Amino acid sequence: MKIQFNGENLLPGILGNIFIALSISAALMAAISYFMSTRNKTGDKGWKRLGRIGFILHAVGVVGAIITLFYIILNHHFEYQYAWQHTSRELPSKYVFAAFWEGQEGSFLLWSFWHVVTGLILMGTARKQESYLMTVVALAQVFISTMVAGAIIQIPGLIDYKIGSNPFILTRLHPSTSAMPILQNPDYLQILDGRGINPSLQNYWMTLHPPMLFLGFALTLVPYAYALSGIWRKNYTEWFKSAIPWAFAGIAILGAGILMGGAWAYEALNFGGFWAWDPVENSSLVPWLTLVAGAHLLLIRKNNGTTLFLTYFLIFLTFVLVLYSTFLTRSGVLGDASVHSFTDLGMTGQLLIYLLFFIWLPILMIIQKKSLRYGYLMLSVIMLIAGALFHVSPLIKILYLVFAGVSLALAYLQAKQAFPSSTSSEHVLSREFFLFASGLVLLISVIHLSFETSKPVINKLIGTQYAPGNVEAYNQVQGILAVIITLFIAVTQFLQYRENNLDVFWSKIMRSIIVAAILTFSAGIIFQEFRNPKYILLCFTAGFAVLANADFIFRYQRKNLKKAGASLGHIGFSLIILGAVVSGGHKKFISQNTSQINLEALNADFRNNENIMLHYGDTLPMLNYFLSYQGDTLIGNVANYRVDYFESKNGKLEKAFTLYPKLILNDRMGNSPEPATKHFLFKDIFTHVTYVDLENLNRKKQQAIPTYSEPQHFSIQDKDTIFGSRFFIVFDGLQSFTDLNDQSYNDSLYIGLNAVFSVFDARGNKIDEVKALYEIKGNYAFSTPGIGEKAGLKIDVERINPASRSIDANLSELQGGRLSNFIIMQAIVFPGINLLWTGCILMIIGIFISVINRISNRS
Amino acid sequence: MKKSHIVLILVIAGAIGLAFYSLQSSETYASFREASAHPDKIFHVVGKLNLEKEMVYNPLEDANLFSFYLIDKEGKENRVWLYKTKPQDFEKSEQVVVVGSMKGDGFHAKDVLTKCPSKYSDAQTQEVQ
Numbered sequence: 001m002k003i004q005f006n007g008e009n010l011l012p013g014i015l016g017n018i019f020i021a022l023s024i025s026a027a028l029m030a031a032i033s034y035f036m037s038t039r040n041k042t043g044d045k046g047w048k049r050l051g052r053i054g055f056i057l058h059a060v061g062v063v064g065a066i067i068t069l070f071y072i073i074l075n076h077h078f079e080y081q082y083a084w085q086h087t088s089r090e091l092p093s094k095y096v097f098a099a100f101w102e103g104q105e106g107s108f109l110l111w112s113f114w115h116v117v118t119g120l121i122l123m124g125t126a127r128k129q130e131s132y133l134m135t136v137v138a139l140a141q142v143f144i145s146t147m148v149a150g151a152i153i154q155i156p157g158l159i160d161y162k163i164g165s166n167p168f169i170l171t172r173l174h175p176s177t178s179a180m181p182i183l184q185n186p187d188y189l190q191i192l193d194g195r196g197i198n199p200s201l202q203n204y205w206m207t208l209h210p211p212m213l214f215l216g217f218a219l220t221l222v223p224y225a226y227a228l229s230g231i232w233r234k235n236y237t238e239w240f241k242s243a244i245p246w247a248f249a250g251i252a253i254l255g256a257g258i259l260m261g262g263a264w265a266y267e268a269l270n271f272g273g274f275w276a277w278d279p280v281e282n283s284s285l286v287p288w289l290t291l292v293a294g295a296h297l298l299l300i301r302k303n304n305g306t307t308l309f310l311t312y313f314l315i316f317l318t319f320v321l322v323l324y325s326t327f328l329t330r331s332g333v334l335g336d337a338s339v340h341s342f343t344d345l346g347m348t349g350q351l352l353i354y355l356l357f358f359i360w361l362p363i364l365m366i367i368q369k370k371s372l373r374y375g376y377l378m379l380s381v382i383m384l385i386a387g388a389l390f391h392v393s394p395l396i397k398i399l400y401l402v403f404a405g406v407s408l409a410l411a412y413l414q415a416k417q418a419f420p421s422s423t424s425s426e427h428v429l430s431r432e433f434f435l436f437a438s439g440l441v442l443l444i445s446v447i448h449l450s451f452e453t454s455k456p457v458i459n460k461l462i463g464t465q466y467a468p469g470n471v472e473a474y475n476q477v478q479g480i481l482a483v484i485i486t487l488f489i490a491v492t493q494f495l496q497y498r499e500n501n502l503d504v505f506w507s508k509i510m511r512s513i514i515v516a517a518i519l520t521f522s523a524g525i526i527f528q529e530f531r532n533p534k535y536i537l538l539c540f541t542a543g544f545a546v547l548a549n550a551d552f553i554f555r556y557q558r559k560n561l562k563k564a565g566a567s568l569g570h571i572g573f574s575l576i577i578l579g580a581v582v583s584g585g586h587k588k589f590i591s592q593n594t595s596q597i598n599l600e601a602l603n604a605d606f607r608n609n610e611n612i613m614l615h616y617g618d619t620l621p622m623l624n625y626f627l628s629y630q631g632d633t634l635i636g637n638v639a640n641y642r643v644d645y646f647e648s649k650n651g652k653l654e655k656a657f658t659l660y661p662k663l664i665l666n667d668r669m670g671n672s673p674e675p676a677t678k679h680f681l682f683k684d685i686f687t688h689v690t691y692v693d694l695e696n697l698n699r700k701k702q703q704a705i706p707t708y709s710e711p712q713h714f715s716i717q718d719k720d721t722i723f724g725s726r727f728f729i730v731f732d733g734l735q736s737f738t739d740l741n742d743q744s745y746n747d748s749l750y751i752g753l754n755a756v757f758s759v760f761d762a763r764g765n766k767i768d769e770v771k772a773l774y775e776i777k778g779n780y781a782f783s784t785p786g787i788g789e790k791a792g793l794k795i796d797v798e799r800i801n802p803a804s805r806s807i808d809a810n811l812s813e814l815q816g817g818r819l820s821n822f823i824i825m826q827a828i829v830f831p832g833i834n835l836l837w838t839g840c841i842l843m844i845i846g847i848f849i850s851v852i853n854r855i856s857n858r859s
Numbered sequence: 860m861k862k863s864h865i866v867l868i869l870v871i872a873g874a875i876g877l878a879f880y881s882l883q884s885s886e887t888y889a890s891f892r893e894a895s896a897h898p899d900k901i902f903h904v905v906g907k908l909n910l911e912k913e914m915v916y917n918p919l920e921d922a923n924l925f926s927f928y929l930i931d932k933e934g935k936e937n938r939v940w941l942y943k944t945k946p947q948d949f950e951k952s953e954q955v956v957v958v959g960s961m962k963g964d965g966f967h968a969k970d971v972l973t974k975c976p977s978k979y980s981d982a983q984t985q986e987v988q
Contacts, residue, residue, distance in 0.1 A: 663947075
């Protein structure tokens with residue numbers, strides 16, 4: 001029997017699907033029209049115009065689908081599975097963006113959106129290269145748009161394949177939810193609530209990090225398209241100038257996106273650090289490295305021969321690696337190896353085709369002879385069909401491997417024929433040679449990282465059992481490469497193109513070398529953090545790079561800020577390396593357990609004392625501090641553990657600061673801890689609750705009712721702020737809910753006022769609003785305290801002073817519950833982490849200065 | 860032979876060497892049986908928890924020691940000593956990967972990865988109020 005469901009709003013779904021269909025077909029139309037326009041040499045603008053119309057229609061489709069999905073999420077239309085899975089009624093509306101791109105479909109739409117934006121800018125600015133570039137962009141969009149198609153292709157007995165995963169599927173039709181019994185109820189929408197976002201993703205970084213990262217990904221498509229158009233038009237270096245600003249903007253944005261991920265991990269996740277060499281982190285770092293290498297090679301004025309080949313290789317590789325990263329994180333192949341990969345939505349094959357297509361395209365284009373090109377095209381089609389039919393047989397794997405090898409060899413030979421060969425003799429001591437060599441060093445770094453990250457793929461292909469690499473192994477290899485790279489960063493700017501005199505070169509860099517050596521040496525004497533022999537070399541080279549680039553700005557660019565972009569960017573990058581080495585290499589667990597060393601230590605190698613147990617009220621010494629656990633407070637579903645840090649001054653303990661590490665309780669998705677960090681200029685103290693006894697939590701909740709603190713008296717004017725121990729509170733003013741004009745002065749005088757307060761947490765997120773009621777009835781004033789449930793505080797208005805336009809009030813905060821009699825915690829000191837953040841900011845500012853400088857010089 | 864070619868060849872050789880080195884030195888997934896055969900090597904053992912046997916975590920005595928029983932993919936059970944705190948929600952994990960080596964009768968782990976069933980794929984088992 002068919003059930004008639006009530007209250008479903010089916011229109012957005014229909015609209016959404018129309019938009020998706022429009023985006024796919026219009027992208028296809030744009031790709032074909034732009035392609036035809038490249039073949040037309042007569043100057044007829046017809047095809048080009050059609051291509052433009054196609055791409056604009058495509059943009060309408062993408063934006064329309066995005067708006068529709070936002071509408072569904074924002075209004076909690078749980079009849080749609082995407083809304084059900086990623087939002088819930090209680091989810092604060094500020095997480096609507098996070099909910100939008102938490103799922104694969106939404107993040108594909110986000111990526112698609114940035115491609116549309118870059119495509120539209122290219123359309124307006126690329127002039128005679130427009131048709132070539134836009135063919136590539138539109139082709140990429142055909143692929144990405146189909147990722148959200150959700151169409152099923154069926155040829156009985158042969159093919160049964162679902163293309164893409166559609167975000168507009170109804171909850172009762174979606175394979176993962178259709179079995180829910182509640183969906184048999186015709187009025188299910190009245191009672192259904194969504195699942196919401198995983199609590200560890202309910203964070204403002206989740207709003208910022210993905211769009212930044214995807215914009216960075218989108219920007220890598222532009223250099224790819226330019227490089228392809230270079231081969232296509234057999235004009236191999238003309239496009240460099242136009243592509244440079246795009247490539248460097250990509251470095252800045254993708255870099256910012258990656259660093260935001262690191263900041264997120266450091267601030268709010270429990271990695272205990274900034275970077276963990278997780279496969280997903282690596283897979284976005286790798287295209288950044290190739291982009292950095294490729295973009296710097298674009299700067300070489302007479303780029304030819306092997307260098308030119310490397311330039312093309314790196315630029316193509318960048319976008320291919322972006323696709324590979326997408327493949328790794330979304331196909332489910334990483335599975336157990338990473339904490340933040342998506343689950344498999346059955347798109348592995350589709351993602352693979354996307355990846356292979358954009359590897360194959362440059363190979364096809366570089367083939368010079370027409371007959372050879374068509375031959376290769378035919379061969380590829382045969383390979384594709386063979387793969388689709390016999391993809392399980394081991395023979396096909398070998399065949400594919402041979403095909404890949406032949407293709408690469410062919411590409412190399414053809415490129416050698418096509419590219420202008422180097423005419424003049426090469427000088428090792430020249431800027432172009434140093435850029436070439438540093439590009440190769442970055443390439444080694446990339447090969448190592450990709451190899452490590454691809455272990456799950458290798459396991460799948462050849463049945464090995466390699467486990468993900470450990471942090472130490474990564475640090476070792478990448479540390480050595482970082483030494484070489486920072487050396488290149490330090491010296492390359494002091495070299496001219498072509499020939500250089502070695503003595504002049506030495507005299508230019510000598511000063512920085514000496515100063516850097518003195519600084520490293522004295523830092524090693526003063527701070528023990530710099531004394532680790534493993535890292536001292538990298539400290540020196542990174543410091544040298546900072547100084548040499550600063551020197552370059554002051555001595556050779558006459559402090560001209562416009563031209564200082566590159567040097568500033570290099571200073572930033574070197575500071576990032578320095579900060580990572582100092583803070584990561586010398587992070588110190590101060591929560592060492594000194595009192596209870598287990599003598600029966602079973603395995604001395606793995607012994608660790610990183611976690612320490614603190615009883616309620618206990619005070620334990622840790623490094624320069626004394627730590628005390630002062631109870632917990634459950635506010636909403638967040639348990640706040642109060643840890644006081646004391647310092648010993650003149651033999652007395654004085655409180656230095658208080659931290660509230662948290663545990664976000666969530667029955668359905670697992671509890672997620674959130675560390676708390678105290679920031680100082682030269683170090684951070686990171687505090688993280690690793691274990692609490694959560695058994696019988698509900699019973700304990702009853703017993704351990706937190707109490708309000710002694711009221712704290714304050715006077716406040718409109719828009720002023722007072723500080724609680726966890727929050728800051730802004731007085732928004734008085735609201736009257738009685739109309740004064742209606743009242744006459746007699747005994748029945750009644751005035752009702754609400755004092756409204758907004759409560760913000762330390763990050764500036766508004767988390768609560770408190771309304772304290774103040775009433776005047778005749779000659780008496782009555783006050784009813786306002787309670788902020790989420791913030792756990794109570795405000796009581798004592799008096800209103802019309803003369804000074806202020807109010808007197810009392811604030812009490814919930815504190816000192818005893819949900820847990822003890823906590824197990826970690827405290828880590830990160831020295832010099834601010835070097836890293838300063839570096840991040842300088843690098844991005846530096847790159848943007850140089851990008852803007854290049855754009856304004858061109859026009 | 861140009862200098863850039865020489866550098867290129869050196870780099871390719873270096874990269875291949877590095878790749879082999881990283882594979883050679885890579886830790887591998889294994890079963891308890893294999894780990895017993897090479898007690899000096901570090902392995903990653905994938906398995907399921909035995910919830911019927913005791914899990915011992917006594918932070919009063921040692922906050923950095925936790926023990927439990929794990930059944931590997933071959934069905935062999937072994938006691939695991941983890942030198943860390945007990946992971947939160949440990950009992951709920953669907954799959955556990957322990958990193959360490961076999962010493963005597965027990966597997967000694969320096970690290971653990973748990974996979975919870977909750978994150979994305981359990982829509983069918985969700986209760987809805």
